[in-house]
Amino acid sequence: MQQQNTLTGGQALVRLLANYGVDTVFGIPGVHTLELYRGLPGSGIRHVLTRHEQGAGFMADGYARVSGKPGVCFLITGPGVTNAATPIGQAYADSIPMLVISSVNHTASLGKGWGCLHETQDQRAMTAPITAFSALALTAEDLPELVARAFAVFDSERPRPVHISVPLDVLAAPVARDWSNDVVRRPGRGVPAVEAIQQAVAKLAAAKRPMIIAGGGALQAGEALQALSERLAAPVFTSVAGKGLLPPEEPLNAGASLCVVPGWQLIAEADLVLAVGSEMADTDFWRERLPLTGDLIRVDIDPRKFNDFYPCAIALRGDARLTLEALLAQLPDAARDATSAIGTVARLRETIRQEHAPLQAIHQAILDRIAAVLPANAFISTDMTQLAYTGNYAFASRAPRSWLHPTGYGTLGYGLPAGIGAKFGARERPGLVLVGDGGFLYTAQELATATEELDSPLVVLLWNNDALGQIRDDMLTLDIEPVGVLPRNPDFIGLARAFGCVVKQPQSLDELEGDLRGGFAHPGVTLIELKHACAR
Incomplete structure (x- = not known):
């Protein structure tokens, strides 16, 4: 039986993160992360339950982009890490500070191929190319040094994700001494010669x-x-x-x-x-x-x-x-x-406004309606969708950390979970998500997290052109017969209503402006489905 005053490696790690200023972690508890979750009660760190590890990674990314602090997620061994590899890659491409803490199998089994649950041949090697560094803590005493090294990256180098794998036995074993208060001096970046x-x-x-x-x-x-x-x-x-x-x-x-x-x-x-x-x-x-x-x-x-x-x-x-x-x-x-x-x-x-092509002119009209009602302190989280591509250059942001876009890696499914994570990074700020119908279905399940956790405005504007529009247009430009770009979509309004969202389906830009205004006044999640034909 564990002694009353003895910390496990997992408990001490959570306390150490709290002392570094971590206030939120994103993740899904699993059999291989139980010792991390043992440490959460009383730590002052809020845990946000996501519905997929990809969502956890994107939420950590959005949290970091809005707050300027590292986003943190807890992942299980194997499939948890591989599920989160895409958001880790996105954060790497866009220089976003993210701390990924995952379990890994027992030390004695590593690299042996024994067929253990969630086993991978070399978990560290999977994330090494998409992190500033990926490390394995072979003892609990390795953890304070690795966490200090991670925060040195965030504070003094190009900020990119860091992945620390901790074996199950290291998470569960009592620590030899309590190092959970060993916060080291965090370096700055300095000036040129x-x-x-x-x-x-x-x-x-x-x-x-x-x-x-x-x-x-x-x-x-x-x-x-x-x-x-x-x-x-x-x-x-x-x-x-x-x-x-x-x-x-x-x-x-x-x-x-x-x-x-x-x-x-x-x-x-x-x-x-x-x-x-x-x-x-x-x-x-x-x-x-x-x-x-x-x-x-x-x-x-x-x-x-x-x-x-x-x-x-x-x-x-x-x-x-x-x-x-x-x-x-x-x-x-x-x-x-x-x-x-x-x-x-x-x-x-x-010149930019005058030279819009017809599609971009439609986007500009939508963006103008957004600008008319967007609260002064709001942020916008965007997905890989044509409306956002136009907004990247045609929408004027009022402050830094107010336009989140998966530029470098360009992954679909970013907008919704990143917007949810951003709400935890700046809880007082209203949020708007711009997402297309294709990208929305990558991470639509995170509406469950949003409706469960949020009590302030998050508006999801779903631009539905019933197509993978950019790829369809690219095919046509290259004289390729469109294939696989006209999917049959679900009833998005019914889906959002099932998650508990307030739902709107405007039939004109005037209605859109009113629905946006109402969404920013609602203390929760509003999904607005805007059909392409209604924006003309």
């Missing part, structure tokens, strides 16, 4: 048409970014992950428009581009390479970005906010005349 800052200042000061690209690595640097933009009279483009870094009304805010032709044409005119915390990936630009013709200065925490697809003239490795503040401190105090740049950005915005 003085010489590099001086070189960058000289180039920025000499540039005639400087422009800025800011990504998800700059989310804490919005104020410094705006000040630098004004000082240099430099238009600011963002990646999708960086949406909202500048206020929508900021006249130098060029938005996330590098994925459309007018944006490509404008960035080609820059004689210097300062890229801040952006991977500069083709998934953001919708083309293999941006037409950069001037010098490139990159600010990044990941040194591998300095000589990749876009080699830079000057590399500034360090924290985005601190680096921009260091540049501002050495640049001339007087702001340049921004008249020309402001006019250029205004024409860019107008």
